[in-house]
Amino acid sequence: MSEFPTNVKYTKDHEWAKTAGKEVTVGITRFAVEQLGDVTLVNFDVKEGDEVAEGKAFGTIESVKTLSDLYAPISGTVKRLNTELDKKPELVNEDCYGTGWMIVIEAKDAALPGLMDAAAYAAHVKASG
């Protein structure tokens, strides 16, 4: 069963986002990972220093069966990309809220007011399941 950590916020597209100062770390949720199955490829369409826009794709994630876009939950500058995923895409399956993170975005205001908390996201998952 999916669990919903309370120290991150969530998008309707099943990304999670965690704020620390101006930096927002982004990954995909356990629910998204379960839907995808075995992750075999994570591709970034941006590099460090690029600007990303809220709601726009910054890359793709592929499993054996399907491909999904990865959406930025907030506008800002790309600070870091998890290049470890090039060699070890399975980290997303193993630890999606930890070592399977994808991107760090530096935002002017990293408060993420438009995102859901764990309870709201749990309801969203239930509705889309």
Add this chain to the structure above:
Amino acid sequence: MTADAALRRTPIYESHVRLGGRLVPFAGWEMPIQYSGIVDEHQAVRTACGLFDVSHMGELEMRGQYAGAVVDYLITNDASKLEVGQALYTCACNPKGTILDDLIVYRAGDERYLVVVNASNRDKMSEVFRKAAENHCEFEDLSDRTALMALQGPRAFDVLDRAGADAAKLRELKSFHFRDAIVANVRTTTARTGYTGEEGVEIFCATEDAAALWDRLLDLGKDIGLKPIGLGARDTLRLEARLSLYGNDIDETTNPIEAGLAWTVKMDKGDFVGRAALEKVKAEPLPRRLVGFEVTGRGIARHGYPLRDASGAEVGVCTSGSPGPTVGKNIGLGYLPSSMAAIGTKFFVDCRGKSVEAVVVKTPFYKAKKG
């Protein structure tokens, strides 16, 4: 397929739910795409064994003095040479020589043939055989009262050994042969066929016996690694073995010659539907061929992605593609011009606008070790 369209369920549906299978619409059926995960299930079939519910496929029976002749007229392969208890893989074409379906014909008796067709073509092929049978032989669509499951993998026969005394006879079956057998106290017709590139059998039984047989086999095989397998791993297994998938690699726009199925087209038999068109195809240089390829760049080819040459021109299309869990590479099938079909030819897969390098390779991508 929309969510509200009435989806059909196989007699094993309850077991799929109980086993935690993720059910998806497929060809009008609610089928498990995976249970424990595609890669895990794939490896189970390659290293131990797996059980597949393929009850959504269609079973058609043709009976009577002329049944063999009617079947032979509808297919490209030569069923007249089949002995009772023997089966063959074949295409059925339309008059244009393109593929209506790929199927297996079983000679069940002197004057009795069983034809197993794809789920996606069930209604179409049922109509084709029913019409052809008119005034010539008896036709019966047995699909609704026939269940079919596949037990595949290097340990498949070890599971059968635990399912009753008939296992010894099943071990002696040669490839593409079948016989009646009691399996786990259920009356079955069991065939040495499959869609994975592994040893194994496909088991026909009555609809009402299917769930009990499925549950019993899983129980008997549990400690030797038998797992239920969904459509996801079925696809990666068949792709590594370069077995065609109807609707992906072959359809009514492709002919058996360009699809690499020329071996199923027997010109030394009598007339059959599509013969004249296929003679013409064979007499002329082939414009394109279905080839196997490895993606050497960073990307995964998917069904429908364009294939491009070095200049960027679109020269073909990917018909199947995914990671190959056993071969450890991203592999695919696709149509390329014959001039680019030689092994070692480099080209590009257009992965949603990104050009990713690929190379034509020998198939099958995977071959089971014998013995």
